[in-house]
Amino acid sequence: MDLRPLLAESETKILFVVADGLGGIDSEGRGTELEAARTPNLDRLARQGATGLTYPVAPGITPGSGPGHLGLFGYDPVEHNIGRGVLTALGINFDLQPGDVAARGNFCTLNSDGDVTDRRAGRIDTRECRRLVEMLREIRLDDVEVYVEPVKEHRLLLVLRSKKNTLGAEIDNTDPQRTGVPPLEPHGRDENSQKTARMVGEFLTQAREILAQEDPANFVLLRGFAQLPRLASFKESYGLNGCALAGYPMYRGIARLLGMKVVDCGPDLESEIEALEAAWSDHDFLFLHFKDTDSLGEDGDFEGKVAAIEELDQAIPRIMELRPDVIVVTGDHSTPSAMASHSWHPVPVLISANTCRVDGVQVFGETACAGGGLGHLPAKHLMTLALAHAGRLRKFGA
Amino acid sequence: MDLRPLLAESETKILFVVADGLGGIDSEGRGTELEAARTPNLDRLARQGATGLTYPVAPGITPGSGPGHLGLFGYDPVEHNIGRGVLTALGINFDLQPGDVAARGNFCTLNSDGDVTDRRAGRIDTRECRRLVEMLREIRLDDVEVYVEPVKEHRLLLVLRSKKNTLGAEIDNTDPQRTGVPPLEPHGRDENSQKTARMVGEFLTQAREILAQEDPANFVLLRGFAQLPRLASFKESYGLNGCALAGYPMYRGIARLLGMKVVDCGPDLESEIEALEAAWSDHDFLFLHFKDTDSLGEDGDFEGKVAAIEELDQAIPRIMELRPDVIVVTGDHSTPSAMASHSWHPVPVLISANTCRVDGVQVFGETACAGGGLGHLPAKHLMTLALAHAGRLRKFGA
Numbered sequence: 109m110d111l112r113p114l115l116a117e118s119e120t121k122i123l124f125v126v127a128d129g130l131g132g133i134d135s136e137g138r139g140t141e142l143e144a145a146r147t148p149n150l151d152r153l154a155r156q157g158a159t160g161l162t163y164p165v166a167p168g169i170t171p172g173s174g175p176g177h178l179g180l181f182g183y184d185p186v187e188h189n190i191g192r193g194v195l196t197a198l199g200i201n202f203d204l205q206p207g208d209v210a211a212r213g214n215f216c217t218l219n220s221d222g223d224v225t226d227r228r229a230g231r232i233d234t235r236e237c238r239r240l241v242e243m244l245r246e247i248r249l250d251d252v253e254v255y256v257e258p259v260k261e262h263r264l265l266l267v268l269r270s271k272k273n274t275l276g277a278e279i280d281n282t283d284p285q286r287t288g289v290p291p292l293e294p295h296g297r298d299e300n301s302q303k304t305a306r307m308v309g310e311f312l313t314q315a316r317e318i319l320a321q322e323d324p325a326n327f328v329l330l331r332g333f334a335q336l337p338r339l340a341s342f343k344e345s346y347g348l349n350g351c352a353l354a355g356y357p358m359y360r361g362i363a364r365l366l367g368m369k370v371v372d373c374g375p376d377l378e379s380e381i382e383a384l385e386a387a388w389s390d391h392d393f394l395f396l397h398f399k400d401t402d403s404l405g406e407d408g409d410f411e412g413k414v415a416a417i418e419e420l421d422q423a424i425p426r427i428m429e430l431r432p433d434v435i436v437v438t439g440d441h442s443t444p445s446a447m448a449s450h451s452w453h454p455v456p457v458l459i460s461a462n463t464c465r466v467d468g469v470q471v472f473g474e475t476a477c478a479g480g481g482l483g484h485l486p487a488k489h490l491m492t493l494a495l496a497h498a499g500r501l502r503k504f505g506a
Numbered sequence: 507m508d509l510r511p512l513l514a515e516s517e518t519k520i521l522f523v524v525a526d527g528l529g530g531i532d533s534e535g536r537g538t539e540l541e542a543a544r545t546p547n548l549d550r551l552a553r554q555g556a557t558g559l560t561y562p563v564a565p566g567i568t569p570g571s572g573p574g575h576l577g578l579f580g581y582d583p584v585e586h587n588i589g590r591g592v593l594t595a596l597g598i599n600f601d602l603q604p605g606d607v608a609a610r611g612n613f614c615t616l617n618s619d620g621d622v623t624d625r626r627a628g629r630i631d632t633r634e635c636r637r638l639v640e641m642l643r644e645i646r647l648d649d650v651e652v653y654v655e656p657v658k659e660h661r662l663l664l665v666l667r668s669k670k671n672t673l674g675a676e677i678d679n680t681d682p683q684r685t686g687v688p689p690l691e692p693h694g695r696d697e698n699s700q701k702t703a704r705m706v707g708e709f710l711t712q713a714r715e716i717l718a719q720e721d722p723a724n725f726v727l728l729r730g731f732a733q734l735p736r737l738a739s740f741k742e743s744y745g746l747n748g749c750a751l752a753g754y755p756m757y758r759g760i761a762r763l764l765g766m767k768v769v770d771c772g773p774d775l776e777s778e779i780e781a782l783e784a785a786w787s788d789h790d791f792l793f794l795h796f797k798d799t800d801s802l803g804e805d806g807d808f809e810g811k812v813a814a815i816e817e818l819d820q821a822i823p824r825i826m827e828l829r830p831d832v833i834v835v836t837g838d839h840s841t842p843s844a845m846a847s848h849s850w851h852p853v854p855v856l857i858s859a860n861t862c863r864v865d866g867v868q869v870f871g872e873t874a875c876a877g878g879g880l881g882h883l884p885a886k887h888l889m890t891l892a893l894a895h896a897g898r899l900r901k902f903g904a
Binding site: 189 | 507512861862863864865866877878879880881882883887889890891892893894895899900901902903904
């Protein structure tokens with residue numbers, strides 16, 4: 109629901125500590141990673157607070173990082189999907205503007221018949237990617253600025269920008285998703301997108317000529333055409349001066365999309381906490397993103413993820429010295445190391461504040477949280493709960 | 507949400523074991539029927555899996571079999587209501603076609619003033635019903651085929667079929683729902699339904715003449731006019747080759763409505779399991795329906811329902827020899843024997859799969875499931891969860 113009519117002035121501060129991919133499953137008879145970890149400080153917060161499990165999108169749906177974070181920030185992640193092209197741009201700190209059309213690209217290999225033989229051109233390394241991108245930057249199109257950016261390995265970003273703001277991103281992928289067939293022509297699904305698709309077609313024609321003599325990467329496949337979604341800013345939605353402490357570009361990008369201040373800091377927890385301390389007095393919503401829990405889960409490293417959770421736990425006393433009025437500790441989704449990928453399993457959450465209804469849960473873990481006082485709820489409700497616990501929401505109705 | 511963009515190819519198999527009316531309430535200080543039953547095999551599945559409680563429609567809503575099963579199969583049961591006429595047709599294996607208008611009928615008794623004196627004509631027996639239906643089959647209408655079918659006791663089915671496909675089912679009941687008043691005239695609420703209502707009126711005029719000398723059943727009351735709902739098939743919705751093992755016609759009919767293969771089998775569990783074994787290799791979604799839990803609950807037979815649950819439990823090891831990748835055991839609604847009827851109480855569910863987050867629940871029962879890791883959730887999410895646990899859903903968003 110629209111919280112704006114309910115927003116109350118307050119000096120309170122809300123802190124979201126987001127351990128990416130926090131949730132797990134038991135694969136070794138020791139419980140989940142969070143349950144196996146020694147977490148006296150998180151357990152104390154859980155004991156003094158209220159706990160539960162969240163669905164980032166819906167039961168059974170495995171979220172990407174975009175939907176996972178939009179949900180945490182109270183934006184319905186189905187209604188406001190961030191396209192892959194935009195997410196790629198955010199992930200490399202590209203300064204995407206409203207109206208730009210962004211697509212994610214792969215360098216690929218075509219045979220002499222023009223059929224795709226390798227959709228990733230043998231996963232060329234990032235240096236080679238940069239060299240080829242340099243070549244593609246020669247491409248000029250009428251009426252539109254073209255940006256080509258290297259990403260990682262065979263991946264690149266294409267952005268088209270028009271001053272007339274008449275581009276459309278309803279364009280089908282040119283990546284056929286299999287080998288032995290030619291790349292698809294870009295096809296627009298509405299008038300502006302058809303016009304834009306013709307520009308993309310011209311880009312591809314030039315790219316083909318430029319890369320013709322290269323090996324193995326002699327062409328480009330595009331997918332995930334997207335424009336910046338129209339999202340009400342954090343300030344507008346909640347009256348909060350938000351600030352993100354996040355070392356990784358994608359999470360910085362999502363925060364920027366919501367109009368949060370994004371502080372420069374390293375990707376390690378120590379740097380993020382230093383930045384948190386520096387930013388504390390000037391903001392009333394602070395989002396600290398901890399990446400290692402997800403990375404190690406994706407690596408299938410149970411012990412590593414346990415250790416990362418313990419590292420976060422050890423930082424909690426220092427974080428609590430800042431005296432947030434409300435602290436929320438949770439994840440944007442689960443990343444069980446047993447699955448080495450994001451998963452659909454609901455995510456443990458704790459809220460600690462003076463205004464909590466303490467629920468009797470003694471430890472911070474998935475099994476305990478399943479019986480917690482917050483119940484099992486869509487993640488998008490956490491922002492409302494945080495605002496409420498912070499005394500920032502007035503009564504609804506008389 | 508629409509799962510189609512997320513569907514992934516997989517060889518995995520999903521089995522739904524639906525014990526009709528499974529949920530109960532405690533009436534004898536022994537817990538519910540499921541809790542009183544000795545169920546070592548279901549308990550083991552619960553221990554190895556994740557459990558919860560489902561709302562078939564919404565909290566406090568008692569579902570019929572149609573909504574109960576639509577919810578289990580992931581179709582919103584409020585959005586896609588199956589009308590009573592259609593359900594009656596499905597229940598007697600009538601081959602209803604898209605566009606047909608079906609209504610449920612009662613033989614009734616009118617006095618000489620034309621007022622209803624008995625809405626069920628003294629509950630005439632099924633043989634008498636068949637004889638009277640034979641007489642009504644003489645009725646011919648212009649532009650439309652008429653089918654009259656006996657159901658049970660005083661109940662019958664009326665179906666109108668037009669090749670022009672211009673019939674409407676927005677027709678009010680002619681059953682006044684009380685005695686001492688005349689039957690209502692059929693009244694259509696839109697243009698096609700008004701035209702159809704006039705045909706129904708002509709049918710009733712002829713029926714009145716034909717039955718005039720009969721006693722006690724000398725007329726017909728109609729209600730629940732309905733057409734087949736437009737439902738995306740199971741294959742289309744989930745990419746699954748579904749197969750139903752169900753002895754009772756109504757459940758077979760609902761499965762057929764969703765495009766599942768419906769295997770001929772007896773109504774007893776042994777026959778259904780044999781059919782399950784035979785159908786196993788050719789399908790990737792199998793729905794086994796067990797009716798006795800509901801029938802005995804409806805009879806108010808606590809001990810009988812306990813015994814039925816124990817019979818199902820004893821069959822679990824044989825079923826598990828088929829090695830489903832995901833097994834879901836649940837009901838379509840509760841039928842507490844203490845109430846001798848369907849009820850609104852949420853329904854216990856267990857999911858067992860390699861990818862489960864085990865939730866510490868030790869036994870399969872309502873009280874234990876209330877604290878399970880799946881939480882309390884609308885039944886329509888179970889299909890999403892089953893697909894997720896089966897590795898059949900890709901990540902949502904990047």
